[in-house]
Amino acid sequence: MEKFDFISIGSGSSGRGLAAGLQRSGWKVAIVEKDVDHHFGGTCINTGCIPTKAIVESALHNSSLDSAKALEDKIVERIRSGTLRNVEEKVGVKVIHGEASFIDQFTIEVGGEKYSSDMYAIATGSEPSIPPIKGLNSVDYSTSSDLLHIDHVPKSILVIGGGRIGLELSQAFHNLGSEVTIFEGLPHLLPGEDEEIADAIKEHLMSLGIKIYNGRFVDAVDQGMFEGGKYKLSIYEGENKGDYYGDFLLVATGRKPRISGLNLEKIGVETERGVIKVDEYLRTTQKHIFAVGDVIGNPMFTNWAAFQGRLVLNNLRQSREETANWEKLRTPNMPRMTFVYPELAAVGLTEKEARDKYGDDVIVSKFYNKWLGKSMIVGDYTGFLKAIGRKGSNEILGVHLWGVRTGSIIQMIVLAMENNLGWSQLADMVYGHPVLVEGVEGLSRMMSGKVNADS
């Protein structure tokens, strides 16, 4: 039986960098990946961030599914094969093909072979979480990865779930020519994001021709030869009451940790409501087994998964056992992206969260993209930027940037928040001109009192 110092179960954003970093530090390391040929590098590279964004981007400029898929395939293949080459050949991590499950606390089995290791990372990611809607389990619904592999543009798509994955794919397939209808049970789209902006995005998507029904959960789903399409989706009560039909059914209702088959109960790794329990160093209830990434629950973002992997790596590089120098997991100011077009990039509190915490002390400013010369030059001034702070305080509580390419702009706000800089520091700089980031200059000038806030 081959023995290692460290094995990462999963090759995604959380486990891969951790494993490669330890191998570079002289440890003997392996990564187990159940689908090396199609999924090395994990969800982000193969069925998540990269392919969805390639389709979103391509569909913006060209309404051909073939072009979108060609771009997707080219990028995914390039990143996946490059990542595998780097980890296996350059860094020297042993890549084990197959699905791992624990036999005991120090041994796993993969395809009939046994491997042992002093330490492990469970980095197995997440899978779609399917809601208990009547009839859903009896119909052949699709998830985001099925939609990425489709070979035709469905005439009509019913989308259950108005979160970021549902909206991104809805807009992309709308651009490719599908008639798209979105159903979200909660009163606002994009749960967790600023409600005012979520409502504005809803209005914008509807103005483009996407139908959206929210505020009431779908009651039932059926499949058959209906006049309006293969799927029937029913809402029994309320203002959206009725039957809706479509040729394709996408379920995009969130994700849950992928932990079945690992035998965690047998080895004493505890879970709580389907999520692996970890301490502040990301150790499970078995201290030599870490858990990183989506398996420890929300939020599920690739950069957060990688951040967790780096924390474990830095600690283990110092010493194999916990010392006073080990760093604890903190909650960083984390940017949240939603790649509808134009995109939403946000960090910190929403207005509602801020008001729940600070009440009437909260101040809000908005900067409309149409006020910017560069937006006019670019030819798209949809959206607005929103800042949330407190009266008489320089502290940035939250920033929400809805507009063209704001995903890159948000990072300067993250840098400011991580370093306790506030509105006045953002305002007291010379900005380039004409550039889209001047919207942040306007917003921070309002918030620092250099121009009156609009509310």
Ligand SMILES: Cc1cc2nc3c(=O)[nH]c(=O)nc-3n(C[C@H](O)[C@H](O)[C@H](O)COP(=O)(O)OP(=O)(O)OC[C@H]3O[C@@H](n4cnc5c(N)ncnc54)[C@H](O)[C@@H]3O)c2cc1C
């Ligand atoms: C459609 C979609 C779009 C997304 N877009 C974004 C985005 O734009 N930005 C962003 O930050 N995040 C995005 N995400 C989320 C992001 O992909 C995840 O947060 C991230 O990939 C989590 O990394 P991970 O290492 O925890 O798991 P993963 O990347 O999922 O890696 C886990 C790996 O483990 C393997 N595995 C599982 N079980 C076993 C086993 N028993 N044995 C061996 N191997 C196993 C899996 O095959 C997989 O390759 C998106 C996700 C989806 C689904």
